[in-house]
Amino acid sequence: MKKHCLFCNELIDMKQDEEFDRYSGCMCAPNTYYHLSKDAYSYIQAFSYAKKRQVLPIVSAYIRERAENGERLLLTPGKMEEMMVDPDIPMTTEEKEKRLLQYLYRRTESALEPVNLHPLSKSFNLTYSTNLQEFVYIMEKLRETELLVREGSILKLTDQGWSEAAAFSGGGKRKLFSVIVGDEEIGLEWSAQLLPGLEQCGYDTRLLLPSSLRKQDSELLEALAESHYILADLTGAGPEVYFAAGYAARADIPLTWTVRADQIDSLLSQSEWIRPIPWEDTEELVQRFQLRR
Template structure:
């Protein structure tokens, strides 16, 4: 197995090749998982100015860690770096960064007072999107002083107040990973991203949209993205064979599948079987209501 330094956390780890991507296994960006980097990205990333790397790489590392820790599979290319760093989802203030640590402990606990080991702490400052260990230690001390957590060496515990704060940030419950499968139609993609994915998150899921594409710069349409999901929404609009296949794979893993199709395509389904009875929708607003009824 080949070993390389991760560009974002500078740890040497094993990698494997999958199509046009290199899979980085178990680096500090994803200690218990992996992420995929488009192989054509090395040259443009390495050619960035030193200061730009210093400003960007710890943020990208933190973003990868947060998403993969939440159970999402993540792939990126050089073209994605600017959008990640400039995303409004990236925490900037010390308070917001501290909230990310509370949420991490919340995801890894079943109740207040349960121990969570963070080791090595010296390589875990990406948990708070911090540029260095000093800022992470400052955030930890602040959360302890605010009585949100208890620290015993490398072991951390949420107090009742910390647990309640983290639960409030998460909307009162832990979000479950969800995959939305769809064809590569751009107008359909816009509808889902702008109007439906935010609604699905309100229903208790972390939605991730996968669409079949032959464009290399998009993440691979891989079955690995399905296996840890708790729900699949398969939109049959556009009649993508990959949507049928991937949703069928999910059913084989006993993952629940909700089928949907826009009314414009409802009479053109490739497969007409009694087990596939899609929700037929006209507008995004209508589909949001129907999905809420299914998921409530």
């Protein structure tokens, strides 16, 4: 099905599901996709014309920035309200200039390496600009201050631009590793052992216990959609674990199944398509993921 993206107005592929719609391939999410909850439509349509002109370009840029970092966004009214007060959203020209420098820095190995943004008309949301004219102004300002070399749609960081981008880019955002458990006691044990081990591997972590999984609301889906990797442990798991893990698999989020070794035989007899990794103790799992780093 083809439908116009609400945020950039491109006509793109849209797939419907019971709880959300999946949009793919527009300038908000080039070569990837984002999800929009059903209740987000009426929320957006209630905006005044002036508010739409102000808010929708910001949402488009936010989706793209997160997509460029590997996140798969699920947009809900609550998520958009959070977005509007996010202090990290660039508002000044100087802040938007930094966004472009950071973007180029993440995609190059050294100064003067070219990055092609053709067509520019589909790239202005990289800087949270509201239109192409503002984006061109930002590029020209960076060129005049000798931070950028521009040849049409091809941009290159100068030595000075590379140094400045490196200085405020830091180590980059850590990827989110979500851990889903079917047993509360295992969750408590893993919060003290497995999660710190994953953090030592360079991940941010989130633990999802059965009590939070049973809600199956938009907050849970947002938490899953923000994840870069998911571990789902089936030890003592109820249907809520399978629901959450199934959502992750359907969203193409890398998913690893695990189960305590003493339960693997009964699990394999129930399912032919799930092949979990058996584990004896938490330390063994930590070591396994450290080796896969």
